Amino acid sequence: MRGRITSRMPPLVGVGAALAAFALLGTGCAGTEDPEPIVLQVLMADDWADTRPVLDVVRRFEADNPNVTVSLVGRPFSQIDGELAASVASGDPIDVVHSHAFAAAARGQAEPLDDLWAERLDAEEFFPGAMQDVTWGDTVYGVPLDINAMFMVLDAEVVERVGVPRTPEEVRAFAEAASTDGERALSIGASAWQTYGWIKAFGGEIVEIDDDGSARFTLAREENVRALDFLAGLIADGLAHGPTTRNVADDQVGLFGLGRTSVLTSGTWDTTTLQTVYPDRAFVTATMPSATGDPIGGSAMGGSSLLVGVGSTNRQEAVDFILALTDDDAALDLARTEGRLPTQPALLEQAGLDPVVLDTVAAQLTTATPQLLIAFPEAQDAFADAVDDVLSGRMSAAEALGIAQQLAEQAQVQ
Incomplete structure (x- = not known):
């Protein structure tokens, strides 16, 4: 039992010894205190x-x-x-x-x-x-x-027509098939977490940690640039809503639930919302697409x-x-x-x-990884700014991530 105090003593022999032992036991009990609060x-x-x-x-x-x-x-x-x-x-x-x-x-x-x-x-x-x-x-x-983990939630009717997308190219084709009557297939907000999920799907990474805990920032890696270029291209071509002064990411579930978008990248908290708030909305779930040839794309872990x-x-x-x-x-x-x-x-x-x-x-949890960059606030802020600059159309992915890489390295030196 937690907090119980026990003691050991050598065996004593005879009646006198027994009385002595009894006396010692009584003294020990009297001196025993309850555990400290x-x-x-x-x-x-x-x-x-x-x-x-x-x-x-x-x-x-x-x-x-x-x-x-x-x-x-x-x-x-x-x-x-x-x-x-x-x-x-x-x-x-x-x-x-x-x-x-x-x-x-x-x-x-x-x-x-x-x-x-x-x-x-x-x-x-x-x-x-x-x-x-x-x-x-x-x-x-x-x-x-x-x-x-972040995975894809897809409009069931579009899936029946074009199938489940398994690569970024197929995601774009899915978006083209779904973007009709002025509606757009996706809603892409300036979320560092969601963007990291897409970067992992492209085989990228934004920081690597050695066994001694030291970090190597890899923000400007080619795979990362391709991932952001892909997302920015969907926005530029009218296939996705992009960030606005009011972050469209806040409305992602509502837009999908009302049938105004056909692709949602999120976790189980949003599928639960869809099933309770929009029970008539038919959807299919799928793992993130893979740009590397792997059967399951990488993703962001929550x-x-x-x-x-x-x-x-x-x-x-x-x-x-x-x-x-x-x-x-x-x-x-x-x-x-x-x-x-x-x-x-x-x-x-x-x-x-x-x-x-x-x-x-x-299946997605076998490839999802946490965004380790949050251990470095200055680098994380630089990455978040780069994501916003790219998805808002102010900079190219290569330029924005290159600046973020420089800022992260400068903060590390300081």
């Missing part, structure tokens, strides 16, 4: 923190650990990294943080958890991308919490992980809480009630996902 600080995204599955885990954890009070705080996901950094700088690090463990590790704000993985977890039971989300260099810094703030004085309790929130029962509860996909392939079929989508997302 602990307030475990937990910071999560606000759309997670107030959900019934998470609150159930908190209640069970406190019941199993009477000396621990969980202080659970919800914040917009975009604010979490800043709060973690401030807590570490103040000398009072947050114990459990919901973020991307690899990015926190790159900033020196996450506790290494190799010991946990050696003793309690098996990396081979998780999707490869989920392990990338918690690894920096050759060290593991967290535990995967949920996962998703999801998140849990980490322990570096220097936490409650490391063991933090690890125990992370394990409680990521065990199989909790993972399936989150999947079935909140649509958060489990990070282990063995659990995915039990997650209650629509069979129409299940095969697609399972």
Whole structure:
């Protein structure tokens, strides 16, 4: 039992010895103190923190650990990294943080958890991308919490006419067949995450990380240029909506649901919306096209992980809480009630996902990778600006990505 104190003593012989042992035992019991009270600080995204599955885990954890009070705080996901950094700088690090463990590790704000993985977890039971989300260099810094991937959602009627596109060229042909009566086939916003998914489909990459955690920026790589040229070409030729002052990406699901576009690149959160808000909209899902000849194109991974703030004085309790929130029962509860996909392939079929989508997302997760560039805010900002410049028609892909590469390298030197 947690918190129980035991002691050992050499055997004593005879009645006197027995009395002496009894006296010692009484003294030991009288001197035994309850475990020190602990307030475990937990910071999560606000759309997670107030959900019934998470609150159930908190209640069970406190019941199993009477000396621990969980202080659970919800914040917009975009604010979490800043709060973690401030807590570490103040000398009072947050114990459990919901973020991307690899990015926190790159900033020196996450506790290494190799010991946990050696003793309690098996990396081979998780999707490869989920392990990338918690690894920096050759060290593991967290535990995967949920996962998703960008795939294609296609108008079922157009699929019946022209088939499922498997290459970028076939995606363009699909868009040409679907763009009739003034409607456009796609809606392309200035989203760095979605653009990264297309870059992966073209076989590209924007940063490479060595085993020691050092980075090599590859923003201007040829495959990346071709991917952005492809997207910009769809916009220029009237086959896709592009970014505007009001980001069209905000309306992507609505446009598809109303039948005004025929291709949507997103994750299971949007297929769920389509099935509930637009139940009459018939669609087919497919993995991202491949420009490399592989059967499944690369893609961007979504999801998140849990980490322990570096220097936490409650490391063991933090690890125990992370394990409680990521065990199989909790993972399936989150999947079935909140649509958060489990990070282990063995659990995915039990997650209650629509069979129409299940095969697609399972296949896509084998090639999806997290956008590691977010570990470098200046480089990420430069990439996001380049994406906006290209898709808005202000610069060519080669020019914009070349500038982004220079800015990333300059920030790295500084």
